[in-house]
Amino acid sequence: MNWLQSQIENPRISGSICLAVMAFCVGFAAGHLSDLRTIALTDTDQAFEPFWDAYTVIESRYVDQVEVDSLVDGAIEGMVDSLDDEHSGYIRPELYKRSTDFSGEFTGIGVFTRTNEETGAIEVTTVIPDSPAEAVGVMPGDEFYEVDGRRVIGISQAELSALVPGPRGTTVTITFRRDGELVTFEIARDTFPLPNVSFEIVGDNIAHIAMLDFNDLSRAQLDEALKAVDIASANGLIFDIRDNPGGTLSSAIEIGSAFIEDGVLLRQVARDQSEEVTRTSGGYADIDVPIVVLVDETSASASEVIAGAMQDYGVATILGETTFGKGTVQNIPSLSNGGGLRITVRRWLTPNGHWIHKQGITPDIIVEWNPDSDDKDEDDIQLKAAVDYLDSLRD
16 A cells, blocks of 8 residues: 555545645636636726725825735735635635646645644645655654745745745755754755555455545546456445545546446536536446445535435445535636636536535435544544445345
8 A cells, every 4th residue: 555545544634735736726626717808897987986095095105115916916805705705715826827737746845734723833744755855854744944044934835835836846945843953955846746546455355445636637547546456356345535625527527427327417506597417428437346435524525526426326325424515616717917716606516406515415324533533543433334334235
């Protein structure tokens, strides 16, 4: 089992981010708008007058010199924040390109991180094998202290992601706090595929395949895993999408099409209540063994599309905990300043018309497990429950 096995055994590394290149959409992007049409403001000029009044006052009277770009960024952020939609947001120019990269290949140093809720520090959770970070000796538990001389204590992971990744071959100097001492590394950034799918045989010849997100490489990786475990001769399949926040809609369609031969995968409803039906795209994997889909409260968006469709069609038993509950679709159109908007454009429903937003998908078999608070030496009880259930089908 490869390095990802640790992720399977302890699937709740919530808030983790890969500092290679990151997609900040929690969930899936339905695609990119081809253009942003100019909106005539003839009917709204009066409404915008206070905005220009405020800009004029700040630009002419504020005690310090102000950067116009900074004011524009702040205005856009405020406008999007007023939507009161946690899944919509402004993406600053320095982050936009990385936010729209779902290729499955990344350029950076090769670590997963999370924010320590107690200290506020961003710490390394996993070092990807054969990555630049591993080569210089970065270790899990290291806390980011400085990046190229800039103190990063207290900044967000989004801000950190603007500093650490960069073009292949360039270097970044990072100081970490390790066991109370500071250690500094000069790290050459590189491009590499992000490990996403892992597999193993558990129990009595039961295939266990885990997927951490949905990107352009995911379907090919799933096919390779199904071949490696010889799914035709297996006694069952456990498809593990715990701690999987989603990814692209196109990848979700490809993955869903592996399990559902022909049918509706999801329904999308626009602002005018028109409905767009998204069907499977071919590529059925013809899996003729019982399937269990493992989910938890971090399984979101594209993960919920897959789990919801498989549950509606009865092609799998869903086991674990109620999922995150993200029933909206986002586009990521670009702006003229090089930034972009992550904007909710549609609601999505399961094939049977269920809107799971803020409710999640309720598993057919509920098995609760919190490895962070439960006995750390305890086995993965959700995986064990899935094995036991599949074994029971043959008794």
